[in-house]
Amino acid sequence: MSGTLTVDGRRRRGDRTREAILRTAAAIASAEGLDGVSLGRLAGDLGISKAGVYAHFESKEDLQLATIASAQATFAAAVVEPALEAPPGLARLWALCDRSLDYLARDVFPGGCFFFSTGAEFDARPGPVRDALALARRAWIRLYEQLVDDARRAGEVVTTAEAEPRQVAFELDALAMAANVDRQLLDDADAVPRARRAMRARLAAIATPDTELPA
Amino acid sequence: MSGTLTVDGRRRRGDRTREAILRTAAAIASAEGLDGVSLGRLAGDLGISKAGVYAHFESKEDLQLATIASAQATFAAAVVEPALEAPPGLARLWALCDRSLDYLARDVFPGGCFFFSTGAEFDARPGPVRDALALARRAWIRLYEQLVDDARRAGEVVTTAEAEPRQVAFELDALAMAANVDRQLLDDADAVPRARRAMRARLAAIATPDTELPA
DNA sequence: CCTACCGATCGGTAGG
DNA sequence: CCTACCGATCGGTAGG
Numbered sequence: 001m002s003g004t005l006t007v008d009g010r011r012r013r014g015d016r017t018r019e020a021i022l023r024t025a026a027a028i029a030s031a032e033g034l035d036g037v038s039l040g041r042l043a044g045d046l047g048i049s050k051a052g053v054y055a056h057f058e059s060k061e062d063l064q065l066a067t068i069a070s071a072q073a074t075f076a077a078a079v080v081e082p083a084l085e086a087p088p089g090l091a092r093l094w095a096l097c098d099r100s101l102d103y104l105a106r107d108v109f110p111g112g113c114f115f116f117s118t119g120a121e122f123d124a125r126p127g128p129v130r131d132a133l134a135l136a137r138r139a140w141i142r143l144y145e146q147l148v149d150d151a152r153r154a155g156e157v158v159t160t161a162e163a164e165p166r167q168v169a170f171e172l173d174a175l176a177m178a179a180n181v182d183r184q185l186l187d188d189a190d191a192v193p194r195a196r197r198a199m200r201a202r203l204a205a206i207a208t209p210d211t212e213l214p215a
Numbered sequence: 216m217s218g219t220l221t222v223d224g225r226r227r228r229g230d231r232t233r234e235a236i237l238r239t240a241a242a243i244a245s246a247e248g249l250d251g252v253s254l255g256r257l258a259g260d261l262g263i264s265k266a267g268v269y270a271h272f273e274s275k276e277d278l279q280l281a282t283i284a285s286a287q288a289t290f291a292a293a294v295v296e297p298a299l300e301a302p303p304g305l306a307r308l309w310a311l312c313d314r315s316l317d318y319l320a321r322d323v324f325p326g327g328c329f330f331f332s333t334g335a336e337f338d339a340r341p342g343p344v345r346d347a348l349a350l351a352r353r354a355w356i357r358l359y360e361q362l363v364d365d366a367r368r369a370g371e372v373v374t375t376a377e378a379e380p381r382q383v384a385f386e387l388d389a390l391a392m393a394a395n396v397d398r399q400l401l402d403d404a405d406a407v408p409r410a411r412r413a414m415r416a417r418l419a420a421i422a423t424p425d426t427e428l429p430a
Numbered sequence: 431c432c433t434a435c436c437g438a439t440c441g442g443t444a445g446g
Numbered sequence: 447c448c449t450a451c452c453g454a455t456c457g458g459t460a461g462g
Contacts, residue, residue, distance in 0.1 A: 040455070048434095124325070
């Protein structure tokens with residue numbers, strides 16, 4: 001029994017270290033890109049050795065893919081899961097917009113949106129890292145589309161061409177990305193409010209006459 | 216006189232080499248970032264030695280700043296200058312939107328918009344490179360604002376809050392950035408048409424009743 | 431046999 | 447523009 005406890009204790013400690021590595025890696029990547037996440041940099045930030053970092057991963061690419069998965073979990077907990085607690089329909093669609101802007105304003109990642117920074121970094125580099133980032137983006141856009149479609153079925157969003165789910169998803173996401181750019185590159189504190197205003201106007205324009213936009 | 220000719224000949228040859236280096240550097244940076252522009256990489260692509268590249272610049276940072284200036288000239292020739300040939304007012308504002316999307320669709324830079332890629336790369340790294348990229352972005356947004364303001368003064372755009380120049384500039388630019396992301400990361404050929412549709416809808420919404428949107 | 435590291439060093443390449 | 451290099455740091459691995 002004491003042997004089992006020791007093994008479990010070691011495994012738990014190892015998992016905690018791995019999670020700490022991935023949180024640090026995602027934070028660095030948001031500011032300096034996944035290329036900025038070197039074993040030496042991680043080791044320095046975490047106060048352990050390079051080998052101590054590397055022992056948790058099979059390769060640099062494995063570390064990069066695990067960092068993306070960790071950032072997806074962080075994003076889901078900060079944005080997607082809270083938004084899905086809102087009542088279905090236009091309220092839930094607005095909640096997703098609102099949470100995505102809060103995620104930027106709260107600096108969940110120190111360098112802005114992890115997926116924006118790393119997507120821009122890898123969008124022209126074929127390989128598993130780019131594939132994982134493309135998959136994450138498609139899932140994000142698809143979630144937006146789904147919520148628009150749900151709101152249409154619920155009769156809270158019009159069924160005109162300008163309210164087509166793919167088009168609305170594209171435009172709402174575009175506004176959040178521009179907020180990220182202006183906030184990060186221009187240090188513009190008005191960027192997030194500006195995006196919020198535009199999102200609310202877009203939702204108001206596609207809401208059916210008897211549907212009120214939540215605060 | 217032959218001495219002068221020789222010097223001039225050398226200078227001209229040197230300038231051509233320098234321009235070729237900067238065009239290549241901007242192309243690489245659009246796809247792999249400015250960090251991907253190493254002296255060895257440039258030398259290999261151009262068929263010269265690393266020292267032959269470095270001879271044209273005082274430092275790596277000097278090369279990066281010269282690459283940004285070169286990309287600005289390319290962007291001005293591809294987007295800004297042609298747009299400014301359109302008649303003032305809403306037509307010129309639309310021309311700027313249209314040219315910015317054409318610039319993406321034509322792959323003027325092989326890795327998508329140079330300023331998007333490098334802006335995302337440097338937005339969290341203080342220094343002269345970030346400052347130059349922030350200045351370029353502010354000038355771009357200001358040009359959009361100016362054209363919206365001109366169209367308002369000409370009576371072709373309403374003066375409501377939703378047509379406020381800074382807000383309109385933010386939204387039109389956001390759509391072009393999202394088109395760049397979906398085109399580059401998702402290989403989505405519909406991204407540019409989708410942005411064009413949204414831009415036209417936005418302009419139609421702020422145009423005064425008697426103003427027609429150019430084709 | 432296992433894990434979670436350490437200090438040191440491998441072959442290569444970066445900017446200069 | 448060339449060859450010939452430097453200090454450092456890269457991803458990755460050795461024995462303890």
